Amino acid sequence: MSLTTEETEWFSQTFAQLVANVEQAIVGKTEVVRLAFVSLLAEGHLLLEDYPGTGKTSLARAIAQTIQGDHHRIQFTPDLLPSDVTGVTIFDQRSQQFEFHQGPIFSNVVLADEINRASPKTQSALLEVMEENQVTVDGVTHQVGQPFMVIATQNPIEQAGTYRLPEAQLDRFLIKTSLGYPDHESTVQILTTAPKGKAATVLRPIISGDNVLHLIRLAQQVHVEPTIYEYVSSLTEGTREASEVVLGTSVRAGLALVRAARAQALSYGRSYVVPDDVKSLAVPVLAHRMVLDPEEDFRGTTTEDVVRRVLERVSVPLEPAGR
Known part of the structure; x- marks a missing residue:
């Protein structure tokens, strides 16, 4: 079913309102905020590799407030257990029954702070919920709320x-991206408008969770030409053929790129994907899924560099006439 003009305009206008609302708390980072909402509306999760104090927690809180949802922050540490994330089943002596106590993962927006500080066993507790939106504890499956998004952070300097x-x-x-430090003008604005004391900025909600789900459904209806699928397939194959890597991107990466391109296209008021949507999202969607050859890593090559070279090599399809 094709999107109507009214649906396309409503999505684009609502997306702009969501971004503008979050920018009251995250100043000068429009592109990162847009990527965060593209990830949310494409039913994906966001990885932020950034320095301390750049606003990662504020971003998660601002998104949760904007979509009228709840959020939890989980501080990942070496002694964190999987049950500390997913929840635990406890025997109630009064009722003589086992009761499940939900963990912080049962939220609309979950901030997994410094995710790489937890053990692999605890990290693996997120695999099921991030892929299937459900948690299995003691053989019983529990659905998490909708919408659902994990924003994970890791520090690039303290390994x-x-x-x-x-x-x-x-x-x-x-998507993987970074907030980075704000520019001089944005820093001055933050210092000038910051609330006195440690109180965080409280944002008014723009839409409800049900409307977010409606936005997600609209994004799924965005038209994708066969030539775009061919283009995405060529890009993922190009990363696998690149001599600089030992592991390229999978079919899952291609599916993710198409989902993100759909959401981005609709955010710009288009009911169809164009090659520029794919090109602008290729690095944040594909680069973190690749593994460099150790020698290339030693030379200073990055996976972002490899994706950019693949973009230069793969021919861009022409937009169909009439679009």
Whole structure:
């Protein structure tokens, strides 16, 4: 079923309102905020690799407030247990029955802070919920709420006592990006408008969770030409053929790129995907799913560099006439 003009305009206008609302708390980072909402509306998760104090927690809180949802922050540490994330089953002596007590993962927006500081066993507790939106504890499956999004962070400078995220988990994140430090003008604005004391900025909700789900359904209806599928397939194959890597991107990465491109296209008021949607999202969607050859890593090559070279090599399809 094709999208109507009214649906397309409503999505685009609502998306702009969501971004503008979050920018009251996250100043000068429009592109990152847009990527966060593209990830949310494409039913994906966001990985932020950033320094302390750049606003990662504020971003998660602002998104949760904007969509009228709840949020939890989980501080990942070496002694964190899987049950601390998913929840635990406890025997109630009064009722003589086992009761499930939900963990912090049962939220609309979950901030997994410094995710690489937890053990691989605890990190793996997120694999099921990030892929299937459900948690299985003691053989019983529990559905998490909708919408659902994990925003995970890791610190790029403090690697002592951390565990590298396995490829299977990195593949669960739709987008990887960073906030970075604000520019001079944005920093001055933050210092000028920041609330006195430690109180955080409280944002008014723009839409309800049900309307977010409606936005997600609309994004799924965005038209994708066969040539776009061919283009995405060529890009993922190009990463696998690149001599600089030992592991390229999978079919899951291609599916993720198409989902993200659909959401981005509709955010710009288009009911169809164009090659520029794919090109602009290729690095944040594909780069973190690849593993560099150790020699290339030593030379200073990055997976982002490899994706950009693949983009230069793969021919861009022409937009169909009439679009």
